[in-house]
Amino acid sequence: MKDYKAWCFDLDGTVYRGESPIAEAVELIGWLRKEGNRVFFVTNNSALTPSRQADKLERMGIVASPEEIMTSSLATAGFLLEQHGRMDVEMIGEEGLREALEGAGHRIVTEGGEAVVVGIDRQIGYERLASACLSVSAGARFIATNGDRAFPTERGFVPGNGAFAGLIESTTGVRPTVIGKPEVHMLAEISSRHDLRKEEMILVGDNYETDIRAGLRFGIDTLHVDTGVTRTADLAGFNEQPTYQLSTLADWPF
Template identity: 45%
Template sequence: MKRYRGYLIDLDGTLFRGTELIPGALSFIEKLAGANIPFLYLTNNSSRPPEQVAEKLRGFGFPAEPDQVYTSALATAQYLKEEMDSPSVFVIGEEGLKRAIREAGICINEEQPEAVVVGIDRQFTYEKMKRACLAIRNGATLIGTNADRALPTEEGLLPGSGSLSIGIAAASGVEPLFIGKPEPIIMKYALEKLGTSPEETLVVGDNLETDILAGIRGGMDTLLVFSGITTHEMANKSRIRATYYLDSLRDWSI
């Protein structure tokens, strides 16, 4: 088995489900930390800033600092700053996304935005959709933090931010540009932060269509764990193939 110098690790469905720790996940992270192998917690969830994500991880017992967390919100803010020259934006999302955009020096402007940015928003309303659609039809670019239609929790699969972006796309007639997994944009930024090359980095996740496809598109090997979205049956039927498959992360040797 190939040894890797860096890891990009999904959270929801891979390390925990909502408030439930997934068996084997803690020992896996402790092995990496004990061997001084660099890793990032890489999540499509844009709702929380890195400090809160790290705090939640530490609550489960994981070693986690804010600098080890990279979110779709951070990647979206980085993209807006580097590729769109910091446009004014209308944001549909929660504090993690809004804070990332503000800290990147980008103006949040609800009146005449140059871009509409959509993340998970548990206070989503028809009014927000209306304002987004009007802005898009007036020329604003539609950007989604990620295309995840479902979010694994202890309650089951709940609507993800991708479902909001897709709804706005249907209403406005404009397809969104997605930043998070499985798009290569977030993987490029995450690798830059981690400091490893694609060839020496392993992507770990529970979702073939986001985590694993993101790794493939980024030129990285992948490990699919059957603890979240993807079942054995789904994996057998899918054209997307991971490099490795495991029922539990406790069985992975670094």
């Protein structure tokens, strides 16, 4: 097992489940900090701002600055700005997505947007979903912050953003452009911002379809931990394997 300068951790299912920290992850991250390693958090969850995400981690005993947290909301806002400039955006999502879009100069509208951006929204109602479907059918660009159909909580698996995006796709026949993992936008942004070479980075995650695939696509080493979505026994069914497979992060030699 080689040394890495930058560890990129998924959050849901890897560092915590809902509001419950995974003790082995907290311990490993603390040790990495003491050893002088750089630690980043790469999450498909679009709901929280980086500041509020840092506060949540602090409550779990993990020190993190907002600059070390890359969310799918930030990546989505940056992608739209780079590809299309400032836009009128019809948004399904929470505080994290709104702050990211407005911070990038996009204008939030309630209907008739140039783009429909879908993030997790735990207060969603029928009319907002219907409006999003109508806008996509009328030609608005359809963007999903991520494609996770479910994510783990302390209660079990609950609907993720991909479930909402899938409803709109099913209604309109239009597939969304997905920004979060397994796409590489967030990892590329971390590498660029912090002048990191790929051989210095490792991605740690529980979900093969999102976390591990993102690392494989970006060309960095990956560590799968059996604490969330994909069970270790199921990894044999995939053609490409993660660099490391662990039952828990306590098994990493530190």
